Amino acid sequence: MLPGSVSVVAVSKTRSHEEVLLAYNAGQRVFGENRVQELLTKKKLLPADIRWHLIGHLQSNKVRQVVPEVALIESVDSIKLLKEISDEALKRNLVTDCLLQVHIAAEETKFGFDPAEIEREDWSAVTGAFKGVRVCGLMGMASFTDNSEKVRAEFRMLTALFNETRERCFIDKPFFREISMGMSGDWNIAVEEGSTMIRVGTLIFGERTNKTI
Numbered sequence: 001m002l003p004g005s006v007s008v009v010a011v012s013k014t015r016s017h018e019e020v021l022l023a024y025n026a027g028q029r030v031f032g033e034n035r036v037q038e039l040l041t042k043k044k045l046l047p048a049d050i051r052w053h054l055i056g057h058l059q060s061n062k063v064r065q066v067v068p069e070v071a072l073i074e075s076v077d078s079i080k081l082l083k084e085i086s087d088e089a090l091k092r093n094l095v096t097d098c099l100l101q102v103h104i105a106a107e108e109t110k111f112g113f114d115p116a117e118i119e120r121e122d123w124s125a126v127t128g129a130f131k132g133v134r135v136c137g138l139m140g141m142a143s144f145t146d147n148s149e150k151v152r153a154e155f156r157m158l159t160a161l162f163n164e165t166r167e168r169c170f171i172d173k174p175f176f177r178e179i180s181m182g183m184s185g186d187w188n189i190a191v192e193e194g195s196t197m198i199r200v201g202t203l204i205f206g207e208r209t210n211k212t213i
């Protein structure tokens with residue numbers, strides 16, 4: 001990746017639409033939400049040229065609402081979900097951009113594919129069958145820890161997995177180019193390890209009062 005090719009997703013979960021508008025007026029155009037209802041509600045109140053990313057777990061029963069509203073679904077964590085998104089997009093004559101969320105952290109609770117699942121799947125066959133989606137890359141979250149070497153190793157693993165998957169399954173697909181990794185606490189390590197897209201909330205908007213979100 002060339003320097004300067006890292007994009008910033010402003011994570012606006014729990015923030016009011018007025019706060020989002022302040023960031024918009026400062027020039028930010030890409031915002032991330034982890035809950036479908038919150039995304040849809042805010043979207044209605046804000047300028048139409050905002051590109052909304054869904055970054056949280058997506059339930060099947062919300063796919064229909066999300067597909068026409070978002071620029072990128074970063075949190076696809078099963079092939080079943082990828083198919084459901086594709087089917088819904090095709091019904092609407094759309095192609096929905098998606099990232100595959102990969103479980104790279106030591107913690108148990110996070111959603112995502114295991115790296116081994118990404119490695120063994122034939123993604124060219126999968127995406128060839130699902131014409132309503134474009135798989136544009138991988139997303140991951142590192143462990144929540146002060147141990148920066150551990151975080152670095154997890155990001156490095158995601159970049160290696162991205163490169164291997166691109167060469168194996170997406171070599172003729174230039175849109176497979178995003179590695180979404182890095183948040184307020186670890187974005188600099190993520191960029192050093194090859195991130196193309198960082199998802200930053202706290203550093204832009206300040207501390208969230210609800211720290212569990």
Ligand SMILES: *Cc1c(COP(=O)(O)O)cnc(C)c1O
Nearest residue numbers: 011034055183184199200201202
């Ligand atoms: C909340 C969240 C972020 C941003 O977290 P900050 O630490 O506030 O920057 C990034 N990615 C996901 C998936 C999130 O849920």
